[in-house]
Amino acid sequence: MKKNDEFYVSYIDRSLGPKTKTTLKRFSIIALATIVIGALLFSFFQKPFKNSTFELTSATNITGTYYEKPYPMLRVEVAENTFKNILLLGFGKSSANPYLEKLQKEVKDLNGKNVSIEGNLIYYNGKTLIQITDDEKVILESSSKKRLPEKxxxxxxxxxxxxxxxxxxxxxxxxxxxxxxxxxxxxxxxxxxxxxxxxxxxxxxxxxxxxxxxxxxxxxxxxxxxxxxxxxxxxxxxxxxxxxxxxxxxxxxxxxxxxxxxx
Missing domain, CATH: 2.40.50 (OB fold (Dihydrolipoamide Acetyltransferase, E2P))
Incomplete structure (x- = not known):
């Protein structure tokens, strides 16, 4: 070891030598710059998130006309003579069918009936869907039939x-x-x-x-x-x-x- 070399032992002398301090400062600056540049490059090449929404932590109650051709949907009047057809889904990777069976056994034909459903809304690009997590939250509101959407x-x-x-x-x-x-x-x-x-x-x-x-x-x-x-x-x-x-x-x-x- 050369006479000018610094030898740091923390329990003997807590003060760093000037060369050690300079080396640590250079390392810290380079490391910080590398992290910042890496983060910027990572964010630059990432695909941007869609402006879609999944209300996982909040439940919404919607009421409308139920029909199932071709798939279970709820026709909701959002303004006078203006309707939105909400696609019904089940929890996880399931269709809505298992969550509708209980009410369908009681009513037989739900098509055209007024039904209220509580679940988690999903919406993007003008389309709205709702995830049903509890068949107890699917309730018949009226047995009188309403007009179904025309194709x-x-x-x-x-x-x-x-x-x-x-x-x-x-x-x-x-x-x-x-x-x-x-x-x-x-x-x-x-x-x-x-x-x-x-x-x-x-x-x-x-x-x-x-x-x-x-x-x-x-x-x-x-x-x-x-x-x-x-x-x-x-x-x-x-x-x-x-x-x-x-x-x-x-x-x-x-x-x-x-x-x-x-x-």
């Missing part, structure tokens, strides 16, 4: 987009990108969550279509392999107030050779 047939169309599970996409997952989230979407749709086709046009305007079979019935397990894969889908498009529906035959789905922009 207008638009035309046979070929749309380009990706099949998603609306629960995670519209609010539960942010940003929900990657193969893990695609696998999650597959399990959600497999569990009964209604599948939705998400499309985006050249002006970056998104549209969403509930997917059914050609007879307008729910379709889930037959389309699992296409979830999160850019595809062209041909089917009959119908408009139902604030939702659109596409009736398809699975054989008419054509996968495109490009990466997913969602998963």
């Amino acid at each position: 207008e047939v638009i035309s046979k169309m070929t749309l380009t987009g990706e099949i998603i599970d609306p629960k995670c996409y519209f609010g539960v997952m942010k940003p929900g990108k990657g193969k893990i989230h695609r696998s999650c979407a597959v399990r959600c749709v497999s569990g009964g969550i209604p599948p939705v086709l998400a499309t985006t046009d050249k002006n970056n305007i998104s549209e969403y279509f509930l997917i059914t079979d050609l007879n307008g019935k729910p379709i889930n397990k037959d389309i699992l392999e296409y979830i999160g894969k850019p595809s062209e889908i041909t089917g009959i498009v119908e408009k139902m107030e604030d939702w659109s529906i596409i009736k398809i035959q699975v054989s008419d789905i054509r996968e495109l050779d490009k990466k997913s922009s969602i998963y």
Whole structure:
């Protein structure tokens, strides 16, 4: 060891030598700068969160006309002659059906009846969904039937987009990108969550279509392999107030050779 070398022993002399102090200061400055620059670069390359909302910690009570064609929904009047159709979901990766069974056994046909539901709202891009966590919070308010939403047939169309599970996409997952989230979407749709086709046009305007079979019935397990894969889908498009529906035959789905922009 050279005579000018500093040797620091804390229990003998608590004061640092000038060289040691200088070295520690340089290290601290470099380390701090590295952390700050790394954090800035990390945030710069991250995909921004969507402005979607999932009210996990608060429950909301909504009342409206129940119907289940093609999937369980509640038609709520938000202003005079203006309606919002709220898609009903169950807790976790379940459809709303298990939470409706108790009331359906009592009433037999719930379609057109006034029903109140308490649950957790999910909303994004003009679409609203509600997660039901307790079948005791699904209550018949009136046995008199009300008008159901009318469906207008638009035309046979070929749309380009990706099949998603609306629960995670519209609010539960942010940003929900990657193969893990695609696998999650597959399990959600497999569990009964209604599948939705998400499309985006050249002006970056998104549209969403509930997917059914050609007879307008729910379709889930037959389309699992296409979830999160850019595809062209041909089917009959119908408009139902604030939702659109596409009736398809699975054989008419054509996968495109490009990466997913969602998963």
